[in-house]
Amino acid sequence: MQNTTAMSDILIIGAGPVGSFTARALATKGYRVTVLEKRSRLGDPVCCAGIISPDCLGVLGGKEFPVLNSFEGARVFSPAGQTLELKRSRVQAVALDRGMMDMKLAEQANLAGARYVFGYKASHIETDDSGVNVYADSRQETCYRAQLLLIAAGFNPVLTNKLGMGKPADFATGVQARVEIKPSLPLCIFTSNNFAPGFFSWLEPLGDGSALAGLLCRKNAAVGFARYIKYLLNHGFITSAEKPQFRGVSLSPLSKTYSNRMLVLGDSAGQVKPITGGGVFYGLKGARCAISQAEKAFATGDFTASSLAGYQNGWKTVLGKDIQLGQIGRKIYEKLSDHQIDKAFRAVARNGLADRLAANNDLQFDDHGRVVLKILKMPAFYQTVGMTLLPELK
Ligand SMILES: Cc1cc2nc3c(=O)[nH]c(=O)nc-3n(C[C@H](O)[C@H](O)[C@H](O)COP(=O)(O)OP(=O)(O)OC[C@H]3O[C@@H](n4cnc5c(N)ncnc54)[C@H](O)[C@@H]3O)c2cc1C
Known part of the structure; x- marks a missing residue:
């Protein structure tokens, strides 16, 4: 059995942008929040392009998050090499360092009072009449207990399935590597099925002579990515590439995102744009619904699944139509x-x-x-x- 139990009002699994955004808001409102994170630290590179809209940047906290580059449009390449210049007079999107974004949000949440536990992989979850317990694989480690658990553990079909909330019906693999580029490239999007069948690949300049090259696809991601890098090298877009990172991406929401004493949000819930796999802003929108549902639950003292169901109605009202149309x-x-x-x-x-x-x-x-x-x-x-x-x- 575990040796100690640590108590909070709210436990959050995952110190990604969605978990820490939620922790920051709830700790600011005075709840005792503990965030459990399996990584041993934040700030290292994350497999994410970090492209968000100016609106999303505003929701995160604006100037607190340094922008690496900003884009008024993109150059889109057809499979045979035709190009379309999509351009507007105003900035449409900005690139943030995703590792730094996670670290900054966690620092802010920590300053607001949230406690962070790193190197803790939440593996077993049990609810009872008065709370929810979270255990790591080894039961020798501390057990964390709270009134309410928020699962913001990214693409995590194993965890949500184990908890009876199923897994996303559709998903893909994302691959990305840091590359060196020739100067003055715009944001480039490649549509060839040769690299990313059914999806697209990107070359995102970071403004310092480096860029992120990445793609999404359903299978053989490593093979498609190797072809993509070869193409970029052969056509003079890049001069070298580092080792790629891989990560799963949900492309459809879970059918159930709540249970007794639990809410699922962000990538774990499939709150993601189905066309691009981008999930930071949708995840933050889902988080806002989870924050208001948590406040209601604490106000009424009712943490049952039927009372938490309002969360799913709430986020579906905000995101449901966009997700459905994106799926089309x-x-x-x-x-x-x-x-x-x-x-x-x-x-x-x-x-x-x-x-x-x-x-x-x-x-x-x-x-x-x-x-x-x-x-x-x-x-x-x-x-x-x-x-x-x-x-x-x-
Ligand atoms: C290649 C690629 C490029 C992308 N580019 C963009 C982009 O440009 N713009 C955009 O908006 N989105 C992008 N996305 C998607 C974006 O990265 C996700 O939508 C976003 O990270 C979701 O945030 P999250 O907090 O829900 O999950 P995550 O960022 O995945 O965070 C989950 C956290 O939970 C932790 N965790 C997982 N399991 C456990 C456990 N059992 N116990 C404890 N901790 C756990 C993880 O270590 C992680 O820190 C991209 C994704 C990929 C793969």
């Missing part, structure tokens, strides 16, 4: 062959669809659902890409 966009995109993508590029270039989209200030970096909806509603889409591709999408 992903389905369409995944069906396209390289040949069809090239055809679409030609059609878009002919008819200026990209310029029309760029000119529409309603379409923001984070609103993927609205982007999909707008595109599907645009007559220009049917006159160009839709007419070209719909017969082939059946």
